[in-house]
Amino acid sequence: MPTSEDYKSQVPAWCPGCGNFQILSTIKQALIELGIEPWEVLVVSGIGQAGKLPHYIKCHTFNGLHGRTLPVATAAKLANHSLHVIAVAGDGDCYGEGGNHFLHTIRRNPNISLFVHNNQIYGLTKGQASPTTAEGTYTTIQPYGVLQEAMNPLAMAISQNCSFVARGFAGDQEHLKELMKAAIKHKGFALLDILQPCVTFNKINTFKWYRDRVYRLGDDYDPYNRNKAFEKSLEWGDKIPNGIFYKYEREIFEERVPAIQEKPLVRQKFSLEEVKHEIEKFY
Amino acid sequence: MSRIRGGHNFYQIRLSDQKITASREMVDILLALDLNTIEIHRKSVNEGGFILYDSEIAKKKFEEPEFIDIPFRKIALDVGKNSVMANTVAIGAALGILDLGLEALKKILIETFSRKGEEVVQNNIACAEAGYKYALTNCPKCEAFGIREPEGKRLMIITGLQAIAMGAIMSGCKFYSAYPMSPSTEIMEYLASRAEEYNLVVEQAEDEIAAINMAIGASFAGVRAMTGTSGGGFALMVEGLSLIGMTETPLVIAEMQRPGPATGFPTRTEQGDLLFVLHAGHGEFPRVIFEPGTPKQAFYLTNRAFELAEKYQIPVFILSDQYLAESEWTFEELGSEKLIYNDYRLREEDLKDVEDYKRYKFSSTGISLLAVPGEAGKHLVVADSDEHDEEGHIVEDSETRIKMVQKRLLKKLPLIKKEIEAPFLYGDPSPKIVLVGHGSTYGVIKEVVDTIPKDKKAAMLHFSQIYPFSERDRFDYIGLLENADLTICIENNATEQFAKLLRSETGFEFSHQISKYDGRPFTIENLKEELHAYI
Numbered sequence: 040m041p042t043s044e045d046y047k048s049q050v051p052a053w054c055p056g057c058g059n060f061q062i063l064s065t066i067k068q069a070l071i072e073l074g075i076e077p078w079e080v081l082v083v084s085g086i087g088q089a090g091k092l093p094h095y096i097k098c099h100t101f102n103g104l105h106g107r108t109l110p111v112a113t114a115a116k117l118a119n120h121s122l123h124v125i126a127v128a129g130d131g132d133c134y135g136e137g138g139n140h141f142l143h144t145i146r147r148n149p150n151i152s153l154f155v156h157n158n159q160i161y162g163l164t165k166g167q168a169s170p171t172t173a174e175g176t177y178t179t180i181q182p183y184g185v186l187q188e189a190m191n192p193l194a195m196a197i198s199q200n201c202s203f204v205a206r207g208f209a210g211d212q213e214h215l216k217e218l219m220k221a222a223i224k225h226k227g228f229a230l231l232d233i234l235q236p237c238v239t240f241n242k243i244n245t246f247k248w249y250r251d252r253v254y255r256l257g258d259d260y261d262p263y264n265r266n267k268a269f270e271k272s273l274e275w276g277d278k279i280p281n282g283i284f285y286k287y288e289r290e291i292f293e294e295r296v297p298a299i300q301e302k303p304l305v306r307q308k309f310s311l312e313e314v315k316h317e318i319e320k321f322y
Numbered sequence: 323m324s325r326i327r328g329g330h331n332f333y334q335i336r337l338s339d340q341k342i343t344a345s346r347e348m349v350d351i352l353l354a355l356d357l358n359t360i361e362i363h364r365k366s367v368n369e370g371g372f373i374l375y376d377s378e379i380a381k382k383k384f385e386e387p388e389f390i391d392i393p394f395r396k397i398a399l400d401v402g403k404n405s406v407m408a409n410t411v412a413i414g415a416a417l418g419i420l421d422l423g424l425e426a427l428k429k430i431l432i433e434t435f436s437r438k439g440e441e442v443v444q445n446n447i448a449c450a451e452a453g454y455k456y457a458l459t460n461c462p463k464c465e466a467f468g469i470r471e472p473e474g475k476r477l478m479i480i481t482g483l484q485a486i487a488m489g490a491i492m493s494g495c496k497f498y499s500a501y502p503m504s505p506s507t508e509i510m511e512y513l514a515s516r517a518e519e520y521n522l523v524v525e526q527a528e529d530e531i532a533a534i535n536m537a538i539g540a541s542f543a544g545v546r547a548m549t550g551t552s553g554g555g556f557a558l559m560v561e562g563l564s565l566i567g568m569t570e571t572p573l574v575i576a577e578m579q580r581p582g583p584a585t586g587f588p589t590r591t592e593q594g595d596l597l598f599v600l601h602a603g604h605g606e607f608p609r610v611i612f613e614p615g616t617p618k619q620a621f622y623l624t625n626r627a628f629e630l631a632e633k634y635q636i637p638v639f640i641l642s643d644q645y646l647a648e649s650e651w652t653f654e655e656l657g658s659e660k661l662i663y664n665d666y667r668l669r670e671e672d673l674k675d676v677e678d679y680k681r682y683k684f685s686s687t688g689i690s691l692l693a694v695p696g697e698a699g700k701h702l703v704v705a706d707s708d709e710h711d712e713e714g715h716i717v718e719d720s721e722t723r724i725k726m727v728q729k730r731l732l733k734k735l736p737l738i739k740k741e742i743e744a745p746f747l748y749g750d751p752s753p754k755i756v757l758v759g760h761g762s763t764y765g766v767i768k769e770v771v772d773t774i775p776k777d778k779k780a781a782m783l784h785f786s787q788i789y790p791f792s793e794r795d796r797f798d799y800i801g802l803l804e805n806a807d808l809t810i811c812i813e814n815n816a817t818e819q820f821a822k823l824l825r826s827e828t829g830f831e832f833s834h835q836i837s838k839y840d841g842r843p844f845t846i847e848n849l850k851e852e853l854h855a856y857i
């Protein structure tokens with residue numbers, strides 16, 4: 040069994056008090072409790088404060104480009120589906136720069152988990168509006184306040200029939216850990232949007248702001264009812280529900296790609312002997 | 323030829339009992355299936371040539387002697403009971419004019435139509451025979467061509483794109499992700515059609531950004547991967563290219579050029595992206611660019627591309643253009659014997675003596691061990707688009723930065739350069755006239771050199787391994803150029819991109835330049851005409 044010592048890595052370069060610290064320690068705890076060893080997990084991330092996360096865990100890492108987490112993660116999973124693949128992104132990273140990939144990864148439904156550190160702001164680039172920043176919020180670039188309506192990633196994911204849709208809060212680690220474990224264990228593409236206070240650049244959505252509003256979805260909530268889930272995902276304001284909103288079990292991408300049914304692509308040895316008759320087809 | 327639906331479409335076939343490598347401007351037989359074709363192509367029919375048409379389809383009767391009116395449609399209706407077979411009648415007629423026999427065509431008709439049932443096959447064959455017979459009896463002077471079927475030798479017929487795709491399969495490529503864009507799409511179609519047979523993963527991405535990032539993800543995870551596109555799609559891939567540079571992830575990228583800017587001519591040809599591909603990507607990192615001149619070169623260079631990409635952990639380009647990509651060539655000499663396959667990826671077994679694996683460990687060659695994540699025991703593989711230390715973790719300090727630039731760029735460059743083969747010299751060994759080309763102009767320059775009288779001492783110098791330039795110790799091609807009186811660089815673009823590149827890399831300046839940027843390939847006639855001013 041792995042221990043927290045096994046997952047010990049670099050010292051994070053985040054602001055003291057940042058919600059990312061809770062997410063980091065929770066992710067490690069979730070992996071340990073699931074009995075996953077560091078060499079069995081690949082974390083793919085983009086660029087942003089969230090994107091730094093895999094450097095602070097000990098695991099296989101691909102820290103790629105801003106917004107491009109999901110194509111890399113999907114392909115890595117296709118190449119080696121024996122790896123646990125977790126994609127980590129910021130709200131700007133995933134819902135803005137990489138929005139198209141988000142939509143199409145839902146359609147593909149690879150068996151990977153996506154953790155979005157949703158601090159409703161661009162942290163790394165010092166406080167510009169993200170797709171989830173509340174309408175009217177003032178920033179250095181939005182002196183008249185954000186003119187767009189905030190995006191609702193959960194509603195969007197449910198509308199596209201995403202296989203697993205959940206939201207957690209960095210300030211409720213016990214709950215977050217259970218959600219992370221459920222997302223990793225879920226067979227299919229699992230979105231976990233994580234409310235993450237950015238103490239430096241988001242002075243509105245603070246720990247207190249979230250704490251005053253969040254509540255856990257109760258045991259009587261049925262995540263298999265898509266319409267109800269959609270309705271629930273629209274709830275945002277004085278009350279903010281967290282938990283597993285929606286689950287839809289369907290065949291995963293890796294089960295549908297014929298080439299990898301017998302064994303992972305990466306373990307299929309190449310032999311020229313087996314393909315050289317291809318030339319004959321052109322005579 | 324066009325791969326887009328609708329509008330005027332044509333196909334030029336050149337046949338000979340000699341080896342030929344280029345297209346001609348003029349044709350001997352024009353097979354016109356509509357009036358539009360006659361109007362567009364009439365002027366390119368050689369004297370003594372024929373125009374086969376159907377006055378009923380064209381709704382016009384031509385009285386000039388080169389016109390041979392054959393009732394394609396009526397024969398199709400009478401013999402095949404369906405006017406759609408008019409084209410089969412027409413092909414039969416063309417073969418009749420050449421008196422080449424119908425055996426080959428019958429085989430193709432059976433192959434093409436057998437899934438539509440025996441009746442369709444038989445009707446098509448009957449149509450071909452009727453067209454053949456009609457042409458034979460109604461065309462008095464057709465003996466003139468005197469072409470005979472080649473004896474014995476088996477020839478293959480293949481396009482540049484097919485050669486690239488086949489080269490990829492035979493180099494162990496297992497993963498291809500792309501977004502459709504003419505003229506690159508056929509690589510993906512080809513690989514998809516072989517996915518089951520060879521266990522390939524072929525994924526149509528949501529855009530080119532995803533396409534290249536997927537290919538990078540697959541390569542990072544340990545499989546040989548490739549992506550392909552045309553100029554516009556490659557523009558979207560550029561940041562991903564730079565990611566390859568930083569993460570040192572092997573990748574082969576096919577860029578099939580078409581005339582730009584923007585959407586340009588989607589189904590035409592140009593060599594306008596050479597300097598774009600060379601300079602694409604922010605930051606400094608090594609790359610290799612191959613630009614094959616024939617499907618055969620495309621096949622072997624694709625194989626070489628996979629070898630170099632993985633050996634040096636760099637991006638390698640197969641740069642080509644619509645002309646080479648889509649024209650079909652016959653060959654006799656393609657074989658798998660000369661293919662190379664070295665697996666540079668390391669697994670648990672290979673790493674058993676490595677105590678503390680570091681993805682970007684410094685080394686004298688700049689090359690670090692390429693471990694497969696998850697298959698390398700407990701070793702962890704950390705790749706990072708930020709500047710990083712040997713382990714792959716983000717750093718800021720200048721000392722590591724300097725060492726990393728040396729590792730991934732400066733140390734590798736001279737080694738990569740050594741791998742590049744010299745340009746190909748054809749013709750006089752100490753030429754006074756040198757026609758220089760790169761990529762798809764190979765065939766036309768070669769044939770034109772053959773037409774220049776020997777005493778003029780002409781030669782072709784062709785570059786297919788474009789960048790970096792090969793070392794000159796084995797073949798001093800710059801010395802050769804310097805000793806010539808006339809050096810003419812021939813390019814399918816407007817800004818003399820290769821000439822600029824050669825000048826900036828070697829200081830050599832061509833005496834003349836021939837540029838063509840009308841979206842069409844050079845033909846033998848128009849290149850000869852252009853050369854007329856100099857030779």
Ligand SMILES: Cc1ncc(C[n+]2csc(CCOP(=O)(O)OP(=O)(O)O)c2C)c(N)n1
Nearest residue numbers: 086087088089105129130131132161162163
């Ligand atoms: C192509 C590209 N555009 C812009 C940037 C600059 N950039 C880096 S991170 C970022 C946004 C960060 O916001 P988010 O994704 O929400 O992550 P956070 O820092 O808040 O965790 C931007 C705009 C970049 N690195 N790459």
Ligand code: SF4
Nearest residue numbers: 054057088162237238
């Ligand atoms: S800027 Fe915000 S998100 Fe980034 S580390 Fe600081 S508090 Fe965290």
Ligand SMILES: [Mg+2]
Nearest residue numbers: 129130160162
């Ligand atoms: Mg953010």
